[in-house]
Amino acid sequence: MINKRMRRIVGLLLIVDGLLVTLLGRPFVKLFRFGPRGSAYRRLMTWWSRRPAWLLRASGAIQAAAGAAVLNSAPLSVHEFYPTIAETHAKHDTAWRDWLHADAHAAFDRLMVQHLPPDGDILDLGCGTGANLTRLQQMGADIGTYTGVDISRPLLNQFAQKEDPGAIVHLEQLNLEADPLPEGPFDLIVCTWALEHLRYPAAVVQKAYAHLRPGGYMVLLFGVNTGYWWGRLVNRILHFASARQLPEDLYFTFPGFHRIRTYRGALGDLALIVLRKPIAVS
């Protein structure tokens, strides 16, 4: 049986090559007419490069799809995926936020500030390298404490390098699904792009909601699967990083549902959701 690493390499090569054939068509196929004149390989490639353009492009698309299927048979677990991108995470994270999802993130940032009371306590679920804290600080938010939790030690290490854990900032390595969350209670619980990695995201939202102070808010941003062909394709790619967009009907089951805004992101649809815990009536 071909091992996982080999399947990933083969899958990637098939995808890249297939996409180039689909996009560039005949000129790209012609590049493969190499080798000694008259050799079987060269004659085959010459014959192939003369097929109708639509056939070449269609075969490229089929090859890319086959490559995706091979890749998907050997997905990277969260523990494999994030350490490989830990050092550069902050850089692509900026492109991800400010370029690919600028509107949604601007709205998310506004909601964080709007729902954080002065000197409030924040919990960040799947905090990564701390982009949400950076945004809060840049916006001059009045933070009491910030607790960031994440399963990935390398990402938390990156976080700790730029932000000294101390009186205000607490970082904890834990698995959102299996471990208890920091007690709190918190005034604001945020989560960006982490629910997609969870097997039971609604259960984790429910668990976190229990750590919200009465009158507190949760602000969540994540990708949703609205069933469009593009979203379905993206989901297949996300599967490789052990992630998936959340089904649309799932988030209406979240507790304390307060409001939702949806966005059309470059890689599919996004939901920005606010949950609110009512102030207890005595």
Ligand SMILES: C[S@@+](CC[C@H](N)C(=O)[O-])C[C@H]1O[C@@H](n2cnc3c(N)ncnc32)[C@H](O)[C@@H]1O
């Ligand atoms: C796409 S990153 C987002 C990081 C950060 N929230 C941000 O917006 O920059 C997803 C994060 O979820 C974390 N994560 C995935 N599964 C997790 C789990 N079961 N428990 C805790 N964290 C998890 C990953 O380690 C990673 O840091």
